[in-house]
Amino acid sequence: xxxxxxxxxxRVIDAAITLTTDDGWSRVTMARLADAVGVxxxxxxxxxxxxPRLAEAMILHELDRFLGLVTLAFDAHPTDLVAAIRxxxxxxxxxxxxxxxxxxIVSATHGADTELLPLLTTHAGTxxxxxxxxxxxxxxxxDVELSASQLDAAIDAVVRVVLSHVMQPSATxxxxxxxxxxxxxxxxRPSG
Numbered sequence: 001x002x003x004x005x006x007x008x009x010x011r012v013i014d015a016a017i018t019l020t021t022d023d024g025w026s027r028v029t030m031a032r033l034a035d036a037v038g039v040x041x042x043x044x045x046x047x048x049x050x051x052p053r054l055a056e057a058m059i060l061h062e063l064d065r066f067l068g069l070v071t072l073a074f075d076a077h078p079t080d081l082v083a084a085i086r087x088x089x090x091x092x093x094x095x096x097x098x099x100x101x102x103x104x105i106v107s108a109t110h111g112a113d114t115e116l117l118p119l120l121t122t123h124a125g126t127x128x129x130x131x132x133x134x135x136x137x138x139x140x141x142x143d144v145e146l147s148a149s150q151l152d153a154a155i156d157a158v159v160r161v162v163l164s165h166v167m168q169p170s171a172t173x174x175x176x177x178x179x180x181x182x183x184x185x186x187x188x189r190p191s192g
Contacts, residue, residue, distance in 0.1 A: 009047045011037050013061045016054055021100040025055070056126065062101050063127055066092050067134045074138040081142040081188060086181035088135075089162050093173030096166040131159050144188060154187050 015036040019028045030051070034041040048054040073088035096102055135155050144151055158180060165176050 008037075008039070008043065009057075010061075012039075012044055012047045013054075013057050016048075016058055017061070017101050020058065021104045024104070028054075058101065059127060060130065062099065063130060066095060067131065069095055070131075070134060070138065078141070081139065081144065082181050082185045084138070084142075085158060085184045086177045089158070089180045090173050090177035092162055093165055093169070093176055097169075097173070102166065128156075128159060128163070131163070132156060135159060146188070154184070158184065 012033060016028055016033055019032060019036060028051070030041045030044045033054075034044045037044065048057050069091035070088040073091050074084045076087060077084035132155055135158070136152075139151070139155060146154065161180055169176065171179070
C-alpha cells in the first residue's frame, strides 16, 4: 500500500488538531498555528483559509481516517453486505472512543470551544454527504434488491445512526454495530 506524501496543508491541520485537543479551540489562532508548524501566518492562511475553514478541514481530516476504516471493513466482506456494515460500524465506533479531537469537541461546554460542535451536529452537511458518498460507492458492487431511492434512504439512515452513536454512545461499539447490522439485514433481506 502506498501512502501519499504529507503536504503543508496536512501539517497545518495536524497541528491545529493537536492545539485544539491540548488547549481548546478558543486558544487556536493562526499565529499559534504558524509557530507550531514553523511557517508564516500567511502560509497558514494560504493552506486553510479562515478559522471556520480550518475547523471544517479538521473535521474532514478526521472523517477521512474513519472512512478508511469503512473501506477496510467493506474490503474484508466483498460478498456479505450486512457483515461489511457491521464491521464498518464497529470499527468507526471503536475508533471514535479514543479520538482526541472528537473528545475535545463533544466535551466542550463553554465559550468558543462549542463552535466546533455544530460541524458534527446541526451543520454536518459536508460530513454527512462525504460519508454517504463513500458508503454509496462501497455498496454499489453488492446485489441489493432495493430501488435507488430505498437504498439511498437506507444508507442515509445507517450513516446518521453511526454518527449519532459516535456523538452519544448508548451501548458498546459491538452491541451498537450488531443492532445496526440487524436492522440492515431486515431492510436488505426483507423476506429472509
